[in-house]
Amino acid sequence: MSMNKDKDYGTPAKSATTEVTLEIDGFKVTAPAGTSIMRAAASIGIDIPKLCATDSIEPFGSCRLCLVQIEGGRGMPASCTTPVAEGLKVTTQNPRLAEVRRGIMELYISDHPLDCLTCSANGDCELQDMAGAVGLREVRYQPVHTHLDATKDESNPYFSFDPSKCIVCSRCVRACEETQGTFALTIDGRGFDSKVSPSQNEAFMDSECVSCGACVQACPTATLMEKSVIDNGQPEHAIITTCAYCGVGCSFRAEMKGEQVIRMVPNKDGKANHGHSCVKGRFAFGYATHKDRITKPMIRKSIKDAWQEVSWEEAITYAASELKRLQTKYGKDSIGGITSSRCTNEETYLVQKLIRAGFGNNNVDTCARVCHSPTGYGLKQTFGESSGTQDFDSVMHADVIMIIGANPTDGHPVFGSQMKKRLRQGAKLIVVDPREIDLVKNSPHITANHHLKLRPSTNVALINALAHVVITEQLTDEAFINARCDVASFTKWKTFIADPRHAPEATESITGVAAEEIRAAARLYATAANGAIYYGLGVTEHSQGSTMVIGIANLAMATGNLGRVGVGVNPLRGQNNVQGSCDMGSFPHEFPGYRHVSDPTTHALFESAWKVPLSAEPGLRIPNMFESALDSSFMGLYVEGEDIAQSDPDIHHVHAALRAMECVIVQDIFLNETAKFAHVFLPGASFLEKDGTFTNAERRISPVRKVMRPLAGYQDWEVTQLLSNAMGYPMDYRHPSEIMDEIAALTPSFAGVSFAKLDQQGSIQWPCNDDTPSGTPIMHTETFMRDNGKGLFMLTDYIPTQERITPMFPLILTTGRILSQYNVGAQTRRTENNAWHNEDRLEIHPADAEDRGINNDDWVGIKSRAGETVLRATLTERVQPGVVYTTFHFPESGANVITTDNSDWATNCPEYKVTAVQITKVNQTSQWQQDYTAFSQEQMALLEQGING
Ligand code: SF4
């Protein structure tokens, strides 16, 4: 372990097919055309001095430190902006160049504080390095004016801006533009007076800055610096791991001092993020060592009792004896478990194995039930594999991007930045969303060509209308359909979709979107050389979630937008390992690799590997577990890393079910909302404390590596293993790599995956087996994964949701995410990210607000058929009249008090996105909120009593 910093080649790599050969300091070097001389030199170990260039952004040519001489050429061109050419003879070092470079450095240093020894960047400063590199020994100038007294901007909680150290290289400005796409920074003034500032001379926190850290990363001096480095000093070793927040799965270098994380730096070689990050992965890691972490196992008889801290052995023995007692009393099927999309593949695999082999039933489900289960169903039916079709980089080849029910700049920010880059290059954009997401017109230099601002719940009518235009205007790709799809299913679908009831003119009154707008959007997508669809929970979390996924698949197949780079159907997965938790067999009807529990071959395979008889009956889904708890047939639950008491819909019902169970075992890092209903608490480990893998939205399996010892002594897989042994089903893994070896041996799409290969390749996109030993960036390139290899068209009748608006509930509530917080907020609420978002707000259109006498910041009651809660109002035209919107990051907001128990017909995924509500001005919190506060306080007191005896 050492710091081994990533090499900086000075300018980005070029991928031209033609190569040129030149000579640099007498050495021959070959590079793709368009490569800078600086990069070509660096590739053979000749590092030309530089300041304003770095390889994450295009060169700018301002510092002049990198000048070189070219035989037969005039002057001294900057090597960062001069491309290689055949036969050039370049000299990078000679006395003349050295003298000019020293002169340049002398000017920089004369206006720079000489406090290197006490500077936070000491040892990690390119200015310092360059002074050394050019051999600067004295500074002769005494400038009359300097910037040494410029005031620091400390407004951002994670980094500081000290303009006295700025060399105006503009790396930060370019990083904010090119990498992040926010354009928050400018260089004001000219010559000596020029300086960097956020927006119009604002503080960082008052500007558009989203705290992604790209500028801090790019800054060669201590001007932009992580406060954690200022406070703790430079890190001394680094370990590559993967962000544990969202489904982008960014790769990071955890830069450490002993077991303390000093900073998380995005990994340049990370294939999902290419060195970029967002505020969560980059800065919001402090939760891992937050004082709220529970590090001792605890038990109690009833949720009215104080918690009692016990040894691991006692907690595990108690948990196992309770589970066995319940099985004796209520039957084998009376217990089950819930796996987590926050945990690693290996941990998830082990939990489902414990349930199937140790509990002897298939009562295992996962939080993916409540987000992307319709994706699994819809894509499996049509394409034969229930995952996204592309890698993220594919978007750089898309000509038309259609985003449906997703908000990438908030929900999947690093991919959002990549998408913005492609849009700034000229790709066209269609946004299908009831709300105006930032990409519609609030991102610099991007405007959606079409925003189909549909009414919530009318997705299927809209996708049918788009498909109708494609069919009736002959915009289909017949060659693709004939070669790649099940033609009989296409013919049937074609007749169905051509029916005038699907015409945009007929659906206009349903969707609220003008027919002409739909026609234009359909034409744009269908005629694109490459059309790519990205979608999110705005597609899946509906009563027709699966139908909509199928509708999207139909549209992509009909237009031939599958099976190559730049196209595809791409679900933007929410949590870090939601893809993995589904792959690992977390569903009650499927073994790992999406094979039905009743399939005789698979069943026999797992029985022989696990050496125990297994049930061939699908087990209970989460909603069925709750129902069964209420009728006393499901009495014990093992929940790992999942907060169902906050995240599942219709919370009254969930809480009642949890209260009805006799043994709830929660394994988590905090006493979360579910743990307030628990009888056994097993302390979990954060991603920093464990080894394993996560699988992101592009099927990319990436390593998670332990950077500190588990605070409670065990990694989560070890706890599951202890519980399994105590239940009488033996497990004896010594390392998660052995669990992965078992997964690979039993799962064809993972057959070639191993920790050794991950170490070698960095990451692997499944399927990975003998046919594709390095993994599969793009799916379905030759054939679809269905048994006959053909894509299947399916009929998608639009059926209105039962959740109707009425005079009592005249508005539709829909929900979404915000960049700075994450899901139920258990992690981000315990970080400085609260500086951006410290409460959930209700967005309401000014017209609806006026009708109700509501002003900005007023407290408003939100009442649905399921319950009532109170939030403060934000008036905005981002939502359309008749629609209100909120995020759901704070438990006291009670967003799920009002969501109903409607769900997707195929998968039970809850209809979070559509709740009919009434909004009224109020002056106190709701009864539920008051009850919740009282219950929460009582539980915290029971925790205190336990900890303090
Ligand atoms: S942190 Fe990100 S958004 Fe903010 S100024 Fe820096 S690059 Fe721009």
Ligand code: SF4
């Ligand atoms: S803040 Fe850093 S990156 Fe930006 S111009 Fe100044 S020295 Fe360069």
Ligand code: SF4
């Ligand atoms: S985009 Fe997602 S994976 Fe990447 S740093 Fe942000 S939260 Fe982590």
Ligand code: FES
């Ligand atoms: S590094 Fe080339 S001009 Fe600055």
